[in-house]
Amino acid sequence: MLDPPDAGGTGGCGGGGDGGDDCAAEDDTDVAIASDFGDLIPPAQVCAGQCVPKEPLGWSEPALLWIGSPDGVPSCPATAPIVGYEGYADFAAPASYQCPACACDPPEATCEVPMAWRAYASFPCGGPEAPATSFAAPDGWDGTCTSVNGVDTGRTCGGTPCVQSLAIQAPRVVSAGCAPRVTEAPENPDGPATVGSFATVARACTGNASPPCADPGMTCTPAPPIGDAAPPEGFLTCIHHEGEQDCPATYPDRHVFHAGVEDTRGCAPCGCTEPTGATCSVLASAFSDEGCSQLVAAQVITADAPYCGTVATGTALGSKSVSVVSLDPGKCEAFGGEAVGSIAPTAAATFCCQRASSVPA
Numbered sequence: 001m002l003d004p005p006d007a008g009g010t011g012g013c014g015g016g017g018d019g020g021d022d023c024a025a026e027d028d029t030d031v032a033i034a035s036d037f038g039d040l041i042p043p044a045q046v047c048a049g050q051c052v053p054k055e056p057l058g059w060s061e062p063a064l065l066w067i068g069s070p071d072g073v074p075s076c077p078a079t080a081p082i083v084g085y086e087g088y089a090d091f092a093a094p095a096s097y098q099c100p101a102c103a104c105d106p107p108e109a110t111c112e113v114p115m116a117w118r119a120y121a122s123f124p125c126g127g128p129e130a131p132a133t134s135f136a137a138p139d140g141w142d143g144t145c146t147s148v149n150g151v152d153t154g155r156t157c158g159g160t161p162c163v164q165s166l167a168i169q170a171p172r173v174v175s176a177g178c179a180p181r182v183t184e185a186p187e188n189p190d191g192p193a194t195v196g197s198f199a200t201v202a203r204a205c206t207g208n209a210s211p212p213c214a215d216p217g218m219t220c221t222p223a224p225p226i227g228d229a230a231p232p233e234g235f236l237t238c239i240h241h242e243g244e245q246d247c248p249a250t251y252p253d254r255h256v257f258h259a260g261v262e263d264t265r266g267c268a269p270c271g272c273t274e275p276t277g278a279t280c281s282v283l284a285s286a287f288s289d290e291g292c293s294q295l296v297a298a299q300v301i302t303a304d305a306p307y308c309g310t311v312a313t314g315t316a317l318g319s320k321s322v323s324v325v326s327l328d329p330g331k332c333e334a335f336g337g338e339a340v341g342s343i344a345p346t347a348a349a350t351f352c353c354q355r356a357s358s359v360p361a
Contacts, residue, residue, distance in 0.1 A: 047220035049079065051213035052237055052354065053250035060084075060240040062221040063204045065351055067236070067255065070198065076205035077235070079222035084206040085240060087257030088198035091345045102270035102337035104178040109329035111280035113143040113322040114169035114301065121157040125167040125308035131157035135166070135286075135317050143282070143322035145292035153288075153316035161314035166286060166297055168307040171324075173278040178332035180270035196343060202257045202351065204240060238353035247352035254352055258345035265341040270334060278330030279303045283323050288316045300325055 052062050064080045066073070067089075076083055115137045122130035133155070138148045155162040210220035224235035239251050247254045284307065285298040296315055301307045311317075 047211050047213050049207075049210060049221050050223040050237070051215065051218040052221055054217055054219045055239040055251075056248050058241060059248075059352075061206075062219060062237050062239050063206045064222055064224055064235040065238040065255075065353060066203045066205070066234075067200060070201045073201050073203055076203070077222070077225045079225065080205040080207040082206045082208075083203060085202070085204035085349065087202045087259055087349055088200065088345070089202065089255070089257050090199035091258070091261065092197050092199060093343060094196045097265045097267075097339040097341075099267035099337050099339050100182040100270075101184040102334040103181055103183040104272040104332040104334045105181055107175045107178045107275040107278065107329040107332060109173050109175040109275070109278060109327065111282060111303075111324045111327045112172040112174045113137075113141060113282055113324070114171055114284060114306075115139075115141060116167075116169035117149075117286075117317075117320060118167045119151055119163040119311075119317055120165045120167065121160045121162050123165040123310050125165045131160070131162065133157060133162040135320070137320065141322075143324070145287075145319055145321045147290035147319040150290060150319065151317040154314050163311060163315055163317060164313050166307075166309055166311050166317070168284050168299070168301060170301055170306040171280050171282045171303050171322075173280050173303055173327070173329065175275045175278055175329060178272035178275060180272050180334060180336070182270065182337075196261065198258075198345075200257075202255065204238070204351070205235070236353040238351040241350050241352075242348075243350065244348045245350040245352075247350070251352035251354055253354065254350065256348055256350050259347035259349070260345070261343055262346045263341075263343045265339065265343055268336040268338050268340050270336040272332035272334055275330035275332050278328060280327040281325045283325050285321050286311070286317055287319045287321075290318045292319045292321050294318075 055061055063084055064077065117135035117137065118125070119133040119135050120126055120130050121133075126132065133151055134149055135151055136149050137146060151163055205222075207222040210222070213220050221237060224237060236253070238253075238255075239248075244256055279302060281300055281302040283298060283300050285292070286296045288294045288296050296317065297309055297311050299307045299309060
């Protein structure tokens with residue numbers, strides 16, 4: 001501690017003269033010293049680090065920033081021992097996300113037998129003002145022999161035989177759709193181990209509160225370590241702001257880092273369109289008796305093609321039966337399986353520094 005200047009002269013404190021007894025006791029506290037700052041600052045309050053321009057509004061106070069390889073991240077120096085931020089840059093995206101190929105199983109389908117049978121008192125079926133007589137099958141019919149709604153021999157409709165022609169509804173394919181499946185899985189499906197990597201790591205270090213600088217436009221911050229105390233890439237004095245920002249003139253060297261990555265990649269689920277091309281055919285038979293033994297008419301009917309044929313005028317329609325001849329369930333087209341989503345760095349932060357020369361190329 002520097003001593004205060006001597007008052008000098010015989011009248012000073014500690015010397016002889018008239019003023020000896022009147023002098024105040026010698027003060028043993030720190031005394032302001034003249035410094036290069038231009039003001040008198042108590043030595044205990046002089047910035048021990050470096051005085052740098054104050055940060056603009058909205059920016060963090062200056063900190064020491066290290067930038068380098070992930071393999072060489074140093075500890076914070078003793079002058080700024082607190083890790084205030086860690087981020088990453090130079091993201092290398094992984095290879096394209098691989099997804100499986102999609103396909104569709106054949107549809108689960110049945111051939112719905114015709115339920116609507118009608119006899120007409122004319123030919124062709126359903127002529128103008130021709131009465132129709134129902135010969136319909138019962139609800140839930142599976143095509144086995146049935147005598148429900150039989151038409152007696154010689155029944156007349158307005159003085160005309162009710163049975164002159166017979167119309168049978170076309171069968172219909174009823175499909176439950178197709179089940180999607182994976183036909184070809186990738187050999188090396190993408191996963192957590194292939195989410196890419198960052199080539200650069202940034203670590204910002206801060207210290208405890210520091211004394212103010214004499215210049216009100218400057219702020220005291222720890223000085224970067226030099227010599228053997230500094231890692232190979234060294235430290236920069238930087239200010240920080242969340243998001244991507246432009247740098248002020250006082251801290252022109254701009255660096256953007258990210259907190260990590262957001263991985264939303266995946267594969268679109270496999271699906272199937274509605275079946276197309278489905279068709280079936282049935283053999284429909286009408287009998288004059290109730291036991292399906294005396295054949296009146298028989299016809300192979302295909303889907304979407306109803307039948308109309310003549311029968312002996314006035315004959316009885318006592319029973320009927322239907323059997324499925326063929327069924328083509330059609331097919332579905334597969335969709336989905338394509339790669340969706342993305343992987344990208346998130347939570348950007350901007351560091352603006354004073355010295356770009358210390359940053360590795």
